[in-house]
């Protein structure tokens with residue numbers, strides 16, 4: 001019999017136009033908010049201006065920190081936390097994709113203390129400012145869970161961390177905001193959703209609840225991942241991908257991730273221009289091959305949930321068809337690429353392999369098949 005505890009306190013507001021409720025929601029926590037966002041997309045789409053107006057109409061003052069880069073660094077987070085302390089904000093709103101959302105949670109923790117945010121990897125955080133997430137991409141899952149990922153710019157280390165106080169209070173998921181998402185972001189964040197449920201569904205920490213979230217997400221991905229990429233204005237597909245992202249985010253909140261994430265974080269930590277989903281795309285197939293024997297039955301279940309026809313295939317063949325389907329998916333998303341195509345230098349692979357263990361040890365432990373540094377290096381070399 002399974003034994004587990006589940007806790008997720010995030011209030012989810014989902015649907016077209018729900019960003020309009022942001023003022024009322026924010027006002028519950030404070031009348032002085034720090035908006036943490038990136039440098040471009042939310043300004044260009046007009047979403048940032050719109051949010052500031054919505055907050056103002058509800059009597060909430062906004063201070064904007066728009067210095068978050070993809071693969072956010074500890075120095076960006078510490079700067080934003082300094083602004084939060086100086087301006088005495090009572091609320092942090094993360095606006096954008098995974099990077100601003102992850103950063104908002106880390107800023108909320110760092111603003112409460114007086115130590116650099118990096119120290120919270122070792123010193124558990126007990127309190128944080130309240131956080132609201134307003135997500136603009138469909139992939140990260142960060143909108144509904146406690147996790148934050150940050151990069152140390154001096155060492156390239158990119159660990160994930162998450163404490164109970166880091167759960168967002170509210171997640172505002174408005175698929176209309178996602179219509180402006182560029183095709184490459186749709187592809188990479190959408191593939192991140194697939195990896196979240198693949199790693200959650202096969203991970204050692206999975207349970208009935210995380211698996212239920214995954215199964216529904218496989219159905220959503222089956223019909224919507226490629227469609228959202230090919231038909232960017234298809235509101236239904238955008239909406240279903242937004243749901244998929246949140247469900248997958250809840251799944252990994254319960255059961256964590258595995259070796260694809262363990263290897264990808266050091267890849268994009270050392271090469272900050274690489275999008276998380278692109279890093280995952282190059283590592284997925286070799287990682288799936290490595291785990292095949294440990295979870296053959298799970299592969300057949302996932303193949304079924306993704307609508308792959310069994311048609312006389314043996315168990316082994318049907319399990320393999322999941323890997324073939326993944327390759328097809330990557331081709332359709334224009335992500336069938338290699339590590340070298342992303343500009344990774346071959347002599348960096350041993351460093352990346354080592355950091356998978358030092359910064360993402362919990363993901364290595366959660367992987368269904370036992371794995372050592374030698375095997376991780378082999379997967380990296382085979383993906384090169």
Ligand SMILES: [Fe+2]
Pocket residue numbers: 140192196261276
């Ligand atoms: Fe991810």
